[in-house]
Amino acid sequence: METNFKIQDERYAKMVDQYSRYIKSPVLRLKFLQSALKTDAPQKWAWRIPFLGSIPERARLVLELSKVLPPDQPAPFSFRLASIVWRLRYVAYALCMAMILSIGAGLVYVTSKIIGRFSAATEAKEALHQPDADAPAQGEAVASIGSEAGLTLDKVWLAEEGEGYEFYSNGARILTEYQTDGAERSFYRFDMEANSSDQIMTRPVGIIYHLSEGDLLPFDDRYNSSLRGRSKSLLEYARDHRLYNYVIDRFGRTYRIVRDEQTANHAGNSVWSDSHNLYVNLSPSFIGICFEGRSDRKKTVGPDGINEAQIYAARVLTAVMRSKYRIEDANCVTHGLVSVNPANKLMGYHTDWVAGFPFEALGLANKYNHELLAVSRFGFNYDQTYISAAGGRRWAGLEKADAALKESSRRDSLAAERGRAERWEIYQRAYSKQHALDEARAKSE
Numbered sequence: 001m002e003t004n005f006k007i008q009d010e011r012y013a014k015m016v017d018q019y020s021r022y023i024k025s026p027v028l029r030l031k032f033l034q035s036a037l038k039t040d041a042p043q044k045w046a047w048r049i050p051f052l053g054s055i056p057e058r059a060r061l062v063l064e065l066s067k068v069l070p071p072d073q074p075a076p077f078s079f080r081l082a083s084i085v086w087r088l089r090y091v092a093y094a095l096c097m098a099m100i101l102s103i104g105a106g107l108v109y110v111t112s113k114i115i116g117r118f119s120a121a122t123e124a125k126e127a128l129h130q131p132d133a134d135a136p137a138q139g140e141a142v143a144s145i146g147s148e149a150g151l152t153l154d155k156v157w158l159a160e161e162g163e164g165y166e167f168y169s170n171g172a173r174i175l176t177e178y179q180t181d182g183a184e185r186s187f188y189r190f191d192m193e194a195n196s197s198d199q200i201m202t203r204p205v206g207i208i209y210h211l212s213e214g215d216l217l218p219f220d221d222r223y224n225s226s227l228r229g230r231s232k233s234l235l236e237y238a239r240d241h242r243l244y245n246y247v248i249d250r251f252g253r254t255y256r257i258v259r260d261e262q263t264a265n266h267a268g269n270s271v272w273s274d275s276h277n278l279y280v281n282l283s284p285s286f287i288g289i290c291f292e293g294r295s296d297r298k299k300t301v302g303p304d305g306i307n308e309a310q311i312y313a314a315r316v317l318t319a320v321m322r323s324k325y326r327i328e329d330a331n332c333v334t335h336g337l338v339s340v341n342p343a344n345k346l347m348g349y350h351t352d353w354v355a356g357f358p359f360e361a362l363g364l365a366n367k368y369n370h371e372l373l374a375v376s377r378f379g380f381n382y383d384q385t386y387i388s389a390a391g392g393r394r395w396a397g398l399e400k401a402d403a404a405l406k407e408s409s410r411r412d413s414l415a416a417e418r419g420r421a422e423r424w425e426i427y428q429r430a431y432s433k434q435h436a437l438d439e440a441r442a443k444s445e
């Protein structure tokens, strides 16, 4: 502060000296100097503003000067300017104030933006940061990784196991706190060509993907605790009813429910064939993986639906299952493509993932392109409800099944009719054999 006063003193003295030069008479000049310097130098913040800040003092000096200057001498320009500004001083102050305020506000804005950028970068690590309303990255998708980095199935193994978790070499993290027991697996593998006798097996041969179909909250940190609560309820329900082998919650966390080697009640009446073998009622033969999510004809997959954290989790979990049990890609399929109702011979008793499953993102062949053998080989039909569940569009695999049926009836309509009965027969025989095993298992539980 002291320094400021000194600067102001100097500047005031300089100003007085400047004005005194207009007085030619040494006597009058001395008189002017004495009266001008009698007043203390102004000690106001306003002095920091060039010219305008010193207006009151300039005006006073002009007044003092006018007393000693001869009346015929024209006033210098700076005098006139000073006195004009003095008269308009309130307007001048207002303009100055406005200028200072807007510069100040600009500085505050710019500073806050800079600080905002820095702190956003650090706070992003914390789960509960407050979102910046106009941050440019809002809603922007994270760019995908170009991949030369894929791990083959032989590079997937259990790397670490501890209380409540298993970590795998491909990044899969399986949480085991909800793990429970189910019945031992036992199921038939039916040879499509009937070359060998039907085999009873106990290790899983495929994967079925499901959706939990509960109500979904928006995926937003404002709902964080509710999102966690919903996941917990789903996990408890799944555990209590032994519904799935795995549940992937909305944060992409993978939970084991029923142990891999045991049967979860996930598939119901169902049929799948990898074109060499036929499997019927797939709970004991297939691993059930459920995404916490909901069928939506427009957008099952998206930031508020099945998100990339869940897809990533499913990708690495699928690799773990395939590596561990030598599961073929051809047997990784969705519930909507395998679920049947034997009572009315219709496809799609359950329709979760009848469309829109991101097969490619999981490193799998797109089963929507594969001929739907339940229709073309095992006598099932489908209705408009099934098509509607898939968003109203028929998909390539369904078209292929239809084309195969049409082709056989074109050749011989009587043979086609007989063929349909034979196909149904194949399913019926397989169904009753598997059903007997399932009954025995239910009794043993």
Ligand SMILES: [Zn+2]
Binding pocket: 209, 210, 211, 266, 335, 350, 352
């Ligand atoms: Zn399902």
